[in-house]
Amino acid sequence: MKISEDAFDRAKKIKLVIFDVDGTLTDGGIYIGTSGELFKSFNCHDGFGITAAHKAGLKTAILTGRESACTANRAKELGITAVKQGHMDKRNAYKELKAEFNLRDEEIAYVADDIIDLPVLIQVGFRAAVGNAKIEVKERAHFIAENDGGKGAVREVLEFILKSQGKWEKIIRQYTTVETAENFSLNQ
Numbered sequence: 650m651k652i653s654e655d656a657f658d659r660a661k662k663i664k665l666v667i668f669d670v671d672g673t674l675t676d677g678g679i680y681i682g683t684s685g686e687l688f689k690s691f692n693c694h695d696g697f698g699i700t701a702a703h704k705a706g707l708k709t710a711i712l713t714g715r716e717s718a719c720t721a722n723r724a725k726e727l728g729i730t731a732v733k734q735g736h737m738d739k740r741n742a743y744k745e746l747k748a749e750f751n752l753r754d755e756e757i758a759y760v761a762d763d764i765i766d767l768p769v770l771i772q773v774g775f776r777a778a779v780g781n782a783k784i785e786v787k788e789r790a791h792f793i794a795e796n797d798g799g800k801g802a803v804r805e806v807l808e809f810i811l812k813s814q815g816k817w818e819k820i821i822r823q824y825t826t827v828e829t830a831e832n833f834s835l836n837q
Contacts, residue, residue, distance in 0.1 A: 676799030
């Protein structure tokens with residue numbers, strides 16, 4: 650794991666976390682069924698992290714170059730309502746998300762893995778890379794996860810942001826206090 654000197658201060662300002670999909674929320678593998686349908690493997694730890702982030706007040710979005718019903722279904726399941734698919738050049742979609750949430754660059758994090766992500770990555774306030782990201786992404790990241798894409802890297806990033814903001818302990822308390830645990834549920 651690599652953490653830049655200013656990562657903690659940058660993470661404190663984050664209100665929106667944007668995720669790439671292929672290679673970030675997934676391991677990058679695309680499985681094609683006999684009828685041509687696409688399948689992708691998403692990680693439950695990442696899903697819990699996203700749901701916990703929502704409970705803690707963070708907003709999330711997806712920004713991906715590929716169109717996929719799997720991605721739309723997973724986003725819906727996790728409560729990610731801002732989903733931008735089919736954007737090989739992600740700059741305009743990023744501008745739309747920034748306007749939709751009425752945020753400044755320094756209030757936005759992006760979790761990425763590949764060169765296609767660089768135009769957005771260099772604009773945001775908190776740049777995160779999955780463990781197996783391309784070197785060009787890692788060189789520009791404030792935080793590099795130990796885990797690879799689709800293997801819990803997104804969860805690592807979200808935990809770092811939530812810990813930086815003093816919100817992670819509240820999430821843990823909801824699982825270790827009998828009174829609140831009964832009324833608290835997180836979808837994974």
